[in-house]
Amino acid sequence: MKKLNHYVIRGEIELLSGTRIGGSDDVLQIGGTDLTCIKDPTTGKPYIPGSSLKGKMRSSLEKHLGKVNGREPCGCAKVDCPVCRVFGPHKNTNHTLGPTRIIVRDAPLISGEFAIENKTESVNRRDTGAAEHPRTVERVAAGAKFALEIGVQEFDMDRDFAYTNHKEEKVTGHDALLEVVCHCLDLVEDTGVGAGTGKGYGKVKIEIQPETKTTRRNRRGAGAPAATAR
Ligand SMILES: [Zn+2]
Numbered sequence: 001m002k003k004l005n006h007y008v009i010r011g012e013i014e015l016l017s018g019t020r021i022g023g024s025d026d027v028l029q030i031g032g033t034d035l036t037c038i039k040d041p042t043t044g045k046p047y048i049p050g051s052s053l054k055g056k057m058r059s060s061l062e063k064h065l066g067k068v069n070g071r072e073p074c075g076c077a078k079v080d081c082p083v084c085r086v087f088g089p090h091k092n093t094n095h096t097l098g099p100t101r102i103i104v105r106d107a108p109l110i111s112g113e114f115a116i117e118n119k120t121e122s123v124n125r126r127d128t129g130a131a132e133h134p135r136t137v138e139r140v141a142a143g144a145k146f147a148l149e150i151g152v153q154e155f156d157m158d159r160d161f162a163y164t165n166h167k168e169e170k171v172t173g174h175d176a177l178l179e180v181v182c183h184c185l186d187l188v189e190d191t192g193v194g195a196g197t198g199k200g201y202g203k204v205k206i207e208i209q210p211e212t213k214t215t216r217r218n219r220r221g222a223g224a225p226a227a228t229a230r
Pocket of ligand 1: 067074075076077078081082083084089
């Protein structure tokens with residue numbers, strides 16, 4: 001197994017609705033303390049953790065492909081499974097797919113200086129419909145923008161990996177890997193990020209800089225043109 005290339009996808013995530021980042025998708029916990037946004041401890045500004053974006057990308061693709069097995073992420077480890085190839089087979093250490101291909105960086109805030117807003121939420125009693133337990137939650141306001149950066153590693157074993165692009169054309173190799181990642185980002189636009197997406201929170205627009213989709217750094221001794229023989 002040999003790493004051939006490292007691609008970097010860059011872009012921007014813009015919030016189209018208030019977003020709770022770092023909270024859980026569970027129903028509001030009574031007396032819960034998980035009501036603040038995740039913030040960078042050095043700048044005090046909110047950010048989108050790479051792990052949470054990656055999780056949303058993965059679960060969105062699994063739903064789209066019908067690879068949802070209860071609450072567990074896909075761990076089938078089949079050579080043609082885009083989820084397992086790109087994100088790694090869940091809880092499956094005995095596979096031949098190689099390392100996880102995707103590296104999702106934390107997305108820092110790039111605009112929206114006063115991006116935090118407070119919103120009052122309450123839980124409605126199912127029997128009477130009365131609002132109970134009002135609480136204030138922190139959200140990142142619509143309009144805030146975050147910088148997206150995703151690394152994609154290509155290995156020699158990806159040569160035969162195929163995926164269908166948005167034009168219904170079959171692409172292979174690194175084109176297929178990049179297509180899977182971009183497809184996941186499209187699906188995240190449909191579903192949203194953070195907690196409370198069912199209530200309309202976390203709607204996002206994701207713009208990918210087209211030229212960066214193929215930004216490639218040749219690895220020393222891999223993928224680069226052979227050194228001139230002396
Ligand atoms: Zn799988």
